[in-house]
Amino acid sequence: MAVGIYFATTTGKTEDIADRLHPLLNGTNTPQDLADLQDLSPLNDLDAIICGIPTWNTGADSERSGTAWDSMLEGISKLSLSGKQVAIYGLGDSSTYTENFCDAIEELHQCFKNAGATMVGYVSKDGYTFEDSKSLIGDKFCGLPLDEDSESDMTDDRLMSWAIQLKQEIPALN
Ligand SMILES: Cc1cc2nc3c(=O)[nH]c(=O)nc-3n(C[C@H](O)[C@H](O)[C@H](O)COP(=O)(O)O)c2cc1C
Structure with a gap:
């Protein structure tokens, strides 16, 4: 069973979180920077995927991350990932x-859903202070939002x- 952690970052915070998450999840592969990936084929070999994505393109309908994820979105939607779990954390x-x-969490979430993955790791909006987010589905974020700028003490x-x-x-984490 193999579980990969993939992140993209501009100022390093999403990478730092990947490094902190890795030891909390026994058996996950060493976090990989998406920018180092030649293509998406490694994702096909995994049982589950954990993705880290920051938001930089404020208010954008598409390519919200402003990182290497943006150029991968179309390709991710075309993968066949049924039977695999995918969880996303986001930095903002x-x-x-x-x-x-x-x-940006929601945009990536939609692409993995298009690929047939089972999306997990949804988190209640309780305990967060914000006006709005495209990543809210009902009362839940479709991933884990983290805020190293204003709420790093909660991370x-x-x-x-x-x-x-x-x-x-x-299941692959057990
Ligand atoms: C110009 C600029 C635009 C940003 N836009 C957003 C945004 O729309 N939504 C948000 O939640 N955070 C936004 N952020 C905050 C970043 O997402 C946050 O600092 C994040 O931790 C950066 O992650 P990284 O270091 O991995 O690139 C923005 C920051 C800057 C400087």
């Missing part, structure tokens, strides 16, 4: 960008809870 700033908090607890949740939702 709920204070300065409060109307677009972690918008450890959020990561710990998410790791426990993922172990319940992803």
